Amino acid sequence: IQCMSEHLAPQIAAYEREIGTLREELLKEIGHLEEKKEAAVKAAANCSQEHLQSLALPPTLRTMKTDYASLRSQVRNFSDFYGTAIKEIMAAINEMSEANKDLLEKYRKEVALRRKYHEQLVELKGNIRVLCRVKPVLKEDQHEEGQAVVVTTDPNNESALTVLSKGKAKNFELDKVFHPQATQEEVFQEIEPLITSCIDGYHVCIFAYGQTGSGKTYSMEGTVENPGINQRALKHLFNEIEERKDMWTYTVSVSSVEIYNEVLRDLLSKDGEKLDIKINPDGTGQLHVPGLRVMEVKSFQHIKKVKYQPLTAGSRRCDPGLEGPPDSHTLQELTTHLPAAGLTGKRQQNRHGCSGTMIYQDSLANPVSLAVPSPFQNDKCEKLAGV
Numbered sequence: 001i002q003c004m005s006e007h008l009a010p011q012i013a014a015y016e017r018e019i020g021t022l023r024e025e026l027l028k029e030i031g032h033l034e035e036k037k038e039a040a041v042k043a044a045a046n047c048s049q050e051h052l053q054s055l056a057l058p059p060t061l062r063t064m065k066t067d068y069a070s071l072r073s074q075v076r077n078f079s080d081f082y083g084t085a086i087k088e089i090m091a092a093i094n095e096m097s098e099a100n101k102d103l104l105e106k107y108r109k110e111v112a113l114r115r116k117y118h119e120q121l122v123e124l125k126g127n128i129r130v131l132c133r134v135k136p137v138l139k140e141d142q143h144e145e146g147q148a149v150v151v152t153t154d155p156n157n158e159s160a161l162t163v164l165s166k167g168k169a170k171n172f173e174l175d176k177v178f179h180p181q182a183t184q185e186e187v188f189q190e191i192e193p194l195i196t197s198c199i200d201g202y203h204v205c206i207f208a209y210g211q212t213g214s215g216k217t218y219s220m221e222g223t224v225e226n227p228g229i230n231q232r233a234l235k236h237l238f239n240e241i242e243e244r245k246d247m248w249t250y251t252v253s254v255s256s257v258e259i260y261n262e263v264l265r266d267l268l269s270k271d272g273e274k275l276d277i278k279i280n281p282d283g284t285g286q287l288h289v290p291g292l293r294v295m296e297v298k299s300f301q302h303i304k305k306v307k308y309q310p311l312t313a314g315s316r317r318c319d320p321g322l323e324g325p326p327d328s329h330t331l332q333e334l335t336t337h338l339p340a341a342g343l344t345g346k347r348q349q350n351r352h353g354c355s356g357t358m359i360y361q362d363s364l365a366n367p368v369s370l371a372v373p374s375p376f377q378n379d380k381c382e383k384l385a386g387v
């Protein structure tokens with residue numbers, strides 16, 4: 001066996017070499033065939049495209065083909081377009097939030113400025129200001145020739161007032177004296193800054209005091225052609241609110257009462273319901289009138305349409321049947337509320353936002369000397385007006 005295997009070994013080696021050579025040739029041949037196949041496939045593809053192009057497509061198919069091509073390119077471009085749009089949107093959002101920050105910053109500065117102005121106003125003009133309007137002598141006053149005019153103003157001093165009493169001239173100094181020819185507009189100009197303060201959250205009380213026929217109603221309400229403080233203040237208030245509407249939304253509400261000989265009546269209720277003043281149970285220690293109707297008003301026109309109950313008979317005049325001085329007062333309270341967060345301030349801000357109150361009051365009283373230190377003789381009225 002050993003002898004045989006030694007004899008066959010060279011032959012086996014020769015076969016193996018021959019097999020190797022044959023394998024290499026076979027692989028080469030396969031390679032050639034592959035190349036030929038590729039070339040044949042390409043040629044076939046070209047041929048079918050040329051063939052397709054040479055075919056006359058119906059017009060609808062041709063349109064579809066162009067539409068399809070355009071859609072394909074649009075789809076390809078869409079991701080680029082989408083990316084650009086997202087970037088633009090993000091840039092706009094950033095710009096907006098920057099603008100918002102800017103606006104908020106401006107508002108904070110504005111609030112601080114207004115507070116400063118209000119404090120300056122209070123500092124310069126006082127927290128309580130007493131203004132005097134001298135009524136002109138009218139035809140109906142039956143002023144007779146030769147009768148002395150007892151109240152005179154000084155054209156060079158807007159604080160001075162002289163009253164002739166029992167042959168003696170008494171001089172008074174007030175915050176401001178309006179001469180008899182002063183217009184409703186001039187009187188209102190003195191009040192105007194207080195209306196802005198009310199919108200900014202401060203409490204304001206405007207009180208007209210004087211003997212019957214002295215011009216309280218004329219100054220406060222005025223006439224249709226020549227409106228007084230109340231009408232002008234409301235117009236001004238709604239104009240200011242309108243100017244601020246892009247930034248802030250205010251709500252405005254009104255209530256109205258008459259206090260006649262210590263009896264308080266709601267002038268917004270149908271039957272002029274009688275009410276009383278109580279301590280507010282909310283713990284603030286402030287006074288309020290339980291059951292008093294409060295009406296939200298949207299505009300100056302709206303407020304003019306509010307129906308008030310007619311006043312108690314006799315409350316607009318000295319009632320001769322009464323003993324002692326008649327006590328007649330009408331109070332109109334107007335509240336502005338700004339339900340905004342992020343405001344700063346102490347007094348005027350509560351957790352609901354910022355509220356300011358304006359009380360107009362018109363009082364009837366017996367003739368009194370200008371030197372009377374406290375003109376508020378009516379207990380309920382004094383309480384309600386918060387003076």
Ligand SMILES: Nc1ncnc2c1ncn2[C@@H]1O[C@H](COP(=O)(O)OP(=O)(O)OP(=O)(O)O)[C@@H](O)[C@H]1O
Nearest residue numbers: 135136211212213214215216217218219316317364
């Ligand atoms: N400054 C003024 N200029 C022109 N007229 C005036 C002026 N002030 C008052 N009057 C007129 O005087 C009259 C009496 O005024 P008014 O009714 O306002 O007084 P009053 O103080 O409200 O009186 P009462 O307390 O009795 O209601 C009215 O006819 C009013 O038009």
